[in-house]
Amino acid sequence: MRTRPLKVALLGCGVVGSEVARIMTTHADDLTARIGAPVELAGVAVRRPGKVREGIDPALITTDATALVERDDIDVVVEVIGGIEPARTLITTAFAHGASVVSANKALLAEDGATLYEAAERHGRDLYFEAAVAGAIPLIRPLRESLAGDTVNRVLGIVNGTTNFILDRMDTAGAGYSEALDEATALGYAEADPTADVEGFDAAAKAAILAGIAFHTRVRLDDVHREGITEVTSADLASAQRMGCTVKLLAICERAADGRSVTARVHPAMIPLSHPLASVREAYNAVFVEAAAAGQLMFYGPGAGGSPTASAVLGDLVAVCRNKLAGATGPGESAYTRLPVSPMGDVVTRYHISLDVADKPGVLAQVAAVFAEHGVSIDTVRQKGRPDGDGEASLVVVTHRARDAALSGTVEALRKLDTVRGVASIMRVEGE
Known part of the structure; x- marks a missing residue:
């Protein structure tokens, strides 16, 4: 066994970074046995050096992240600061100075993963990022390695714990959106500013990463159609039930x-x-993968939090250190297919549409005619008059599968009918 330790630089020491440092210290002997050499925390870059960080030698703390990644003795850089810059520059600088990188930065990988891949390949270094998607759930490595000889056709998943908790509370407890969000915030599942979660930005970044790996093509955040959950109502959940x-x-x-x-x-x-x-x-994640030979696979577990995410980071750290000792690198970018990303309008899906309509004869026929004009077939219709007798009725239509553009065009045409007072909600139906 090699006696000189592999030196690790840690960028960021928040919830995840501090847990990575703790595990590296408390499980040092196990990590040494698994890697074949000791690993040593050689420096920790932070923004607030005066903060007390239990279990971390104050001598390791620095505010100069650039100087830390430029050190010639650093073998692996663990980046958990997030965001685009300075993370991108720090990672590419680390590659240039001989270090491999373990990152949990979904935003950067989705926005500009190509730059990171190219820098890693140019300098012969590893870029691992299991923790960027679905926390502790082993997902990136199975897609990159275990299914490398198969053809993945579909990846369908719940990849944001905050939104899953909110929707679960709305479904099982009858809570409204605001009430469920407040509960998620109180429990620490939602940030003070929950925009990235509830508007779908977090999930969209993960979708871009998953699509790129699964289909061996470059998919950026801008390629992902995104809608959040802020417009989901208790009535939508009731209709679903x-x-x-x-x-x-x-x-x-x-x-x-x-x-x-x-x-x-x-x-x-x-x-x-x-x-x-x-x-x-609740706040769990799960991803359903459909492959040509393997069939249907499901990956399930905690998708966020300090300990689960640190588990994924440490798994990557062990793999990268083993590669370092072997003088090899793991899988890099696989984008050979160069497939175009089609717009949302080309997607084939189903719609559940709730309309407020005039409660009089002939309305259903008018609505059905609009669907026919756009080539959209109706699966089921449910009409119910209002109990207050205000001359309005609720009309719920579920379609057969059609191009999203045709379905969207149908909804716009329905809005123009005099007998349609309003489109109460639109939701896609998936997973059948």
Whole structure:
């Protein structure tokens, strides 16, 4: 066994970084045995040096992250600061000075992963990022390595714990959106500013990463269609229950049937209670993978938090250190297919549409005619008059599968009908 330790630089010492440092210290002997050499925390870059960090030698703390990654004796840089800059520059600088990188930075990988991949390849270094998607759940490595000989056709997942908790509370406890968000915030699942979660930005970044790996093509954040959960209502959940469904914020990445393009999208959707993802409760994550040879696979577990995310980081650290000792590197970018990413309008899906209409004869015929004009077939219709007798009725239409552009065009045409007082809600139906 090699006696000279492998030296690790840690960028960021928040919830995840501090847990990485703790595990490196308390499990040092186990890590040494698994790697084949000791690992040593050689420096920790932070923004607030005066903060007390239990278990970390104050002599390791620095505010000069650039100087830390430029050190010639650093073998691996662990980046958990997040954001685009200075993370991008620090990572590429680390590669240039001989270090491999373990990152949890989903935003940077989704926005500009190509730059990181190219820098890693140019300098012959590793870039591992299991912790960037779904926390502790082993997902990136199975897609990159275990399924490398297979053809992945679809990735369907719940990849944001905050939104899953909110929707679960709305479904099981009858809470409204604001009430469920307040509870998520009180429990620490939601940030003070929950925008990244509830508007789907976090899930969209993860979808871009998953699609790129699954389909061997470059998919950026801008390629991902994104909708959040802020417009989901208790009425939507009630409608889903009547259909034998529940509502989840889904990240969906698909290969076209002809294999010539891919799509990536994030939006709330109704899924049948019989689907495995329907049973994913509270802040848990789960990802459903469909591959040509392997069939259907499901990955489930805690998708966020200090300890789960640190677990994924440490798993990558062990792999990268083993590669370092062997004088080898692990898998890099695989983007050989160069498939185009199709717009949302080309996606084939189903709609659940709730309309407020005039309660009089002939309305259903007018509505049905609009669907026919746009080539959209109706699966089920449910009409119910209002109990207050105000001359309005509720009309719920569930369609068969059609191009999203045709479905969207149908909704816009419905809005123009004199007998349609309003479109109460629109939600896609997936997972069948």
